[in-house]
Amino acid sequence: MRSRKDLIALTTEALAANATNPDAGAAENPNRPALPAGDALSAGKASRTAPGVLMAAMGVMGDRDKEANELKKQLAQWEGAYPARRIDTQLVDESRFANRDESGYAGPVWEAFKSELVESQGNVQPVVLRPAPDRDGRFEVVFGHRRTRACRECGLPVLAVVMPLKDAELFLMMERENRSREDLSPWEQGESYRRALQSGLYRSLRQLAHAVGRDPGIVSRYVAIAELPTPVLKAFRSPVVIQKRWGEKLADAVQRDPDGVVARANALIGSAGEVAPASVFEHLLGAQPNPTTSLEVRGDDGVVLASLRRKGTKGFEVQLHSAKPTDALLDKVAALLAKQLKP
Secondary structure (H helix, E strand, O other), X not given: OOOHHHHHHHHHHHHHHHHHOOOHHHHHOOOOOOOOHHHHHHHHHHHOOHHHHHHHHHHHHHHHHHHHHHHHHHHHOOOOOOOEEEEOHHHEEOOOOOOXXXXXXXXXXXXXXXXXXXXXXXXXXXXXXXXXXXXXXXEEEEEOHHHHHHHXXXXXXXXXXXXXOOHHHHHHHHHHHHHOOOOOOHHHHHHHHHHHHHOOOOOOHHHHHHHHOOOHHHHHHHHHHHOOOHHHHHHOOOHHHOOHHHHHHHHHHHHHOHHHHHHXXXXXXXXXXXXXXXXXXXXXXXXXXXXXXXXXXXXXXXOEEEEEEEEOOOEEEEEEOOOOOOHHHHHHHHHHHHHHHOO
16 A cells, blocks of 8 residues: 555656657557547646546556565565675684594695696585674684684685574584585594583483483584593594594593503503504503504595505515505505614
8 A cells, every 4th residue: 555655756756757758648559549649638738637647657656566576576576585705714603512533634635636726716516604603703613614714724725605593504514515425534523412411501411412402312422532542542543533433432431440441551651662552452442552454545535545464473564555556655565664674
């Protein structure tokens, strides 16, 4: 329903337009038959009368209503959507629930990822941020920590969608995104749950399990890995190699003999060479150390390139996992083998 003020304004507008160009209607519709001279004169006079002006105003109103309705339809398609925009990464902080291990931010794979970002002048898939709840003008990552950090190291702004989220909403959105990652390790999953419990976001593990839609026993196994003593985690090349089924056994061993497990972990940390994760696990549980049963040569990205296993009492078996072994790889294997054959 138009207000009286709108009707007066539109009527005045139509009257002014008609007075300025009384033949505008004919110009807009050249196919309309021309009126005889006398009739045209009468029509011109009629259009300047109050009824004529009112009809013209109503025509303008109808056109504007039609345009407004069309714009409303277009806006309705974007209802609830948040725009993506470029944000300076110096204004972005990591979430306190972030769970990626630092080893994921180094090596050839990481450098290749950054090179792709530079070539594309930034990330193509937006990350999700929220306004920092206690820091005006700053943002906190909801998910997309890897893309955000890569953009920061490359000096690029990050393409992001900013959503106003509470802590619980942030955690659940991050949880859904994390579980869609193919490379998510049990430790990373457990670390996310551990931080949620430690921050007081959930009062109990059972409440947390209900919120994320998982069995409490499964959540407990993940948390058990994240809560292992620091020396135990460092005994492995990286905590991301710890298997889910090892968590409870390691946690039980720590509970029974914490000093013994930590002592064995420190011995492994100080040993030369890399011990296979399975051998680390067995040794931490109390098996006799035998690091030469399974030694590995890894690339900078953590991928196993070659393995060395004892065969019998005097021999070793070397297995190359790289399709195209380089001279540098063969030199590393030879050096590792020479070290094991030393009297």
